[in-house]
Amino acid sequence: MIRLMGRYVLVLGAICLVAAAALAAVFEVTKDPIAASRAAVERQAIQTVLPAFDQVGTAPAPAATGGTRLLALYPAWSSGQFVGAAVKVVDAGGYGGDVTIMVGVDANLKVHAIRLLSHKETPGLGSKLGEPKFAGQFSGLEVPAAGLRVVKDGGSVQAITGATISSRCAARAATAAVQAVRERAAELAAPPAVEPGAAPAAAVAAGQGGAHG
Numbered sequence: 140m141i142r143l144m145g146r147y148v149l150v151l152g153a154i155c156l157v158a159a160a161a162l163a164a165v166f167e168v169t170k171d172p173i174a175a176s177r178a179a180v181e182r183q184a185i186q187t188v189l190p191a192f193d194q195v196g197t198a199p200a201p202a203a204t205g206g207t208r209l210l211a212l213y214p215a216w217s218s219g220q221f222v223g224a225a226v227k228v229v230d231a232g233g234y235g236g237d238v239t240i241m242v243g244v245d246a247n248l249k250v251h252a253i254r255l256l257s258h259k260e261t262p263g264l265g266s267k268l269g270e271p272k273f274a275g276q277f278s279g280l281e282v283p284a285a286g287l288r289v290v291k292d293g294g295s296v297q298a299i300t301g302a303t304i305s306s307r308c309a310a311r312a313a314t315a316a317v318q319a320v321r322e323r324a325a326e327l328a329a330p331p332a333v334e335p336g337a338a339p340a341a342a343v344a345a346g347q348g349g350a351h352g
Contacts (some may be wrong), residue, residue, distance in 0.1 A: 161227055181227070181241070184237050184256060185213050187254045188252040189215050189222065189225050190215075190223055190251060191217060191222070192217045192223075193218065195215040195331050196289070197212065198212045198224075199212070200227075206230060206232045206311075207230050207312065209319055212320070213226075218247075219329075219330055221328045221330075222245065223244050223246050225274075227239065227256070228242055229312075230309075232307065232310050233265070233305055233307055233308050234261060235260045236256075238259075238309070238312070239255075240253055240255055241254040242313050242316035242317075244317050244320040248317060249282075249317070250277045250313050250316075251279075252271065253277050253313060254274070261305075264302040265305055267302060267305075268299070268305055268306070268308070273297075276296060276297060280313070282313065282314050282317040286310070286314035286318075287309055288307075289303060289306050289307055289342045292307070294310065
């Protein structure tokens, strides 16, 4: 009986080793394509939330504000003129956890557009944050001193029915993005120098933005 149990342990151990090796191999094969896919989504989001540009760079992300974290800031220029910045924001106050949104802020420090990147909200509700009916209302919004708020909280953002908590995430994300760009407006105004014959820094796809999403 002891020998039989020992064989079972050896067999199970061998199976675990093979499974672990297989998982490691799959991870190695897929990690680069997954990373490339995520980068492509982010590049597309930058294009979507900004006016047309021919050069885009990166700036240090500001410190976290409460439950809102700014992961990246991408200033953009057209013919040397600052047209706005895309800000990747994570709000931890969603119904199911983190909600990640790319927010475009134009040169007039208004929200140009927002793009939902990821969420953990209730299926069928969280995804509505990215639909034109909700996301479109942010286009052209000025952020007051008190920040953007949903109508239920005395603001102007019409919340998604049954998803007020999720809607608040978008309002906070847009507020944090505009405030971050406002604080850095002077330093973002001038594009980084480009050597003669060199491509614009960190050009995104074909370098065309401006579509709302």
